[in-house]
Amino acid sequence: MMDAKEIAAKIAENLDPNKDKERLGTLYTDGKVRKRREWRGLEDTMYDYVRWLGIMGMLGKFIVKPRNIKGFFRYRWMQNYLAVPMMIDRHTQGLRGSYLRIAHTEFDLVAQDVALLLENLFKGDRNVGNDEEFSKKVVLVDENEMTTFMMGFPNLKCLSRETPSVYVSVLLNQHAAEPYIDIAQEYGLPGDVCPMPEAEMGVSIADDFPVLGACAVQCNTTCDGSLLGNGVISKRLELEDGVPCFQLAAPLRHREDDVQEYAAQEIRNTIAFIEKHTGHKWDWDNYFECAKRVNESTRHRLDWLEMNKTDYPQVFGSNLALYTETNYMAICGKLPAFVEADRKITKYAEQAYKNRAMAVKEYRHRAIVWGVQSHFYFDFLIWLQNCWGIIPLTDMLSMVSTRVLSEDDKEQAIYDMAWLQENMIMRNRTHGGYKVLLDELWDFCEEFNADTVILWEHMACKALVGMHGQFEEKAREKGIHLIWVKHDLFDPRIVSRQGIRDQINNYMRTVFMEEPLDPTLEVLPDDQSW
Amino acid sequence: MKKKALKVLKTTGLVAGGFFGVTFTVYYFNLDMKMTAAMQPLLNYVYDRVERDQHL
Numbered sequence: 001m002m003d004a005k006e007i008a009a010k011i012a013e014n015l016d017p018n019k020d021k022e023r024l025g026t027l028y029t030d031g032k033v034r035k036r037r038e039w040r041g042l043e044d045t046m047y048d049y050v051r052w053l054g055i056m057g058m059l060g061k062f063i064v065k066p067r068n069i070k071g072f073f074r075y076r077w078m079q080n081y082l083a084v085p086m087m088i089d090r091h092t093q094g095l096r097g098s099y100l101r102i103a104h105t106e107f108d109l110v111a112q113d114v115a116l117l118l119e120n121l122f123k124g125d126r127n128v129g130n131d132e133e134f135s136k137k138v139v140l141v142d143e144n145e146m147t148t149f150m151m152g153f154p155n156l157k158c159l160s161r162e163t164p165s166v167y168v169s170v171l172l173n174q175h176a177a178e179p180y181i182d183i184a185q186e187y188g189l190p191g192d193v194c195p196m197p198e199a200e201m202g203v204s205i206a207d208d209f210p211v212l213g214a215c216a217v218q219c220n221t222t223c224d225g226s227l228l229g230n231g232v233i234s235k236r237l238e239l240e241d242g243v244p245c246f247q248l249a250a251p252l253r254h255r256e257d258d259v260q261e262y263a264a265q266e267i268r269n270t271i272a273f274i275e276k277h278t279g280h281k282w283d284w285d286n287y288f289e290c291a292k293r294v295n296e297s298t299r300h301r302l303d304w305l306e307m308n309k310t311d312y313p314q315v316f317g318s319n320l321a322l323y324t325e326t327n328y329m330a331i332c333g334k335l336p337a338f339v340e341a342d343r344k345i346t347k348y349a350e351q352a353y354k355n356r357a358m359a360v361k362e363y364r365h366r367a368i369v370w371g372v373q374s375h376f377y378f379d380f381l382i383w384l385q386n387c388w389g390i391i392p393l394t395d396m397l398s399m400v401s402t403r404v405l406s407e408d409d410k411e412q413a414i415y416d417m418a419w420l421q422e423n424m425i426m427r428n429r430t431h432g433g434y435k436v437l438l439d440e441l442w443d444f445c446e447e448f449n450a451d452t453v454i455l456w457e458h459m460a461c462k463a464l465v466g467m468h469g470q471f472e473e474k475a476r477e478k479g480i481h482l483i484w485v486k487h488d489l490f491d492p493r494i495v496s497r498q499g500i501r502d503q504i505n506n507y508m509r510t511v512f513m514e515e516p517l518d519p520t521l522e523v524l525p526d527d528q529s530w
Numbered sequence: 531m532k533k534k535a536l537k538v539l540k541t542t543g544l545v546a547g548g549f550f551g552v553t554f555t556v557y558y559f560n561l562d563m564k565m566t567a568a569m570q571p572l573l574n575y576v577y578d579r580v581e582r583d584q585h586l
Binding site for chain 2: 031188530
């Protein structure tokens with residue numbers, strides 16, 4: 001038995017002497033989950049506990065519905081949703097005060113939105129709810145697609161099957177896509193294809209997608225791998241399930257004026273296709289309502305980015321990345337709850353900025369995170385700040401369009417929708433020439449006063465790998481520290497989370513010759529973790 | 531009347547305290563995630579037995 005003195009000494013040993021912060025690495029186990037949740041001080045622990053109760057309530061409400069239970073036991077990927085509370089824990093690691101509140105405002109809302117998406121999918125799904133009337137109001141959309149063309153259909157449901165089965169599943173459990181990647185390869189797909197479309201294709205081959213919808217709109221927004229996956233998925237949808245598919249092909253050279261008319265015509269064709277297959281008419285009033293919300297969200301995002309250019313950034317790292325992706329691409333102004341969340345986040349951020357709040361005790365390096373991030377390790381950004389004091393001021397996927405949409409001109413609105421489609425997250429940088437991918441990175445480094453670039457190198461992404469040498473050459477010329485981080489997007493069997501961390505650890509120790517802020521985070525036994 | 535109100539208050543306090551005690555223990559010691567982690571292998575047994583039309 002330890003006496004009180006020994007217990008006090010043990011606690012003190014595990015606390016960061018400067019900020020009452022636990023040594024976060026001590027909470028890890030070599031299993032799926034952590035030993036216990038973090039102690040954040042009384043006020044923040046109570047806040048986190050109350051938000052956890054809210055999440056548990058939301059999950060409980062979801063699973064008591066018989067239709068959802070049926071869906072839970074029908075689809076293999078549903079098991080990943082057991083890890084929802086842990087995903088939120090991972091993205092709030094080490095956070096206190098306003099940073100913790102911003103994270104919960106975002107992540108809890110995204111979790112609710114995904115729960116609603118699942119409910120709707122199961123309602124119309126022929127394998128589960130089989131509500132035919134509801135299914136007739138569903139337009140299936142690609143997960144890599146801006147949903148702008150649904151902003152004028154208030155009575156239709158815009159649902160993505162890939163989002164909950166693959167995209168969110170990997171955020172919840174790093175190993176979630178592995179069974180589907182393996183199935184796709186068993187059927188002859190080579191192993192060097194991007195694991196994202198590969199896994200989506202695997203879900204389709206494994207008959208693990210809900211089947212519903214009046215029609216579907218696919219897109220070419222990401223890459224050739226995505227086109228390949230979509231081909232297999234649409235074949236099953238159209239020829240076996242009887243769901244007609246439209247291919248929305250946005251131009252690749254999206255900064256060129258001469259492609260805009262073609263892009264606009266694609267939007268007109270998409271709207272006409274949806275009208276034909278659902279019988280619903282485009283509603284301009286609803287579109288402009290959504291456009292106003294998109295504009296407000298853009299203004300908030302710009303405010304956050306402006307703050308991140310100062311010495312006291314407030315909405316950055318994980319708090320910027322995942323929320324921007326969801327709000328910009330999947331929501332597109334369709335849900336007022338996201339604008340309300342934007343306002344709340346701005347309020348927290350402005351207050352924290354006024355108080356010169358900092359997320360960790362020391363900001364050693366100001367970094368821009370570029371390239372396509374590893375999905376199975378999305379909380380890597382928070383690890384950067386907790387372990388090494390590297391502040392991810394912004395990331396490539398958050399540097400999306402800031403163009404103000406017309407709020408009353410119908411002709412311009414078609415061009416706005418086309419512009420957003422062309423400027424889907426990631427695609428607006430990985431396509432469109434070296435200016436958007438390479439040149440603008442150095443402009444951002446200057447604007448944000450960044451000394452470091454963390455450059456994700458997704459080894460199966462041909463869009464970025466081809467420019468490796470040009471990044472190195474320019475970084476050297478500009479005197480910017482360029483840290484390459486190789487990964488395979490959805491597949492931690494190729495490069496593990498520790499493999500990712502090691503690339504940073506090596507650079508920090510050998511080039512910067514620094515010691516970590518929290519040494520317990522440098523090497524973690526999380527290979528089996530969710 | 532006063533006695534009754536006091537009894538109601540006491541019962542409410544006990545229930546609220548009990549709820550807090552149990553849920554906070556689950557929260558802090560991560561018992562919710564430990565339980566679901568233990569459930570996962572059993573679920574795979576169910577998923578392996580679902581009839582599917584697997585093909586390209």
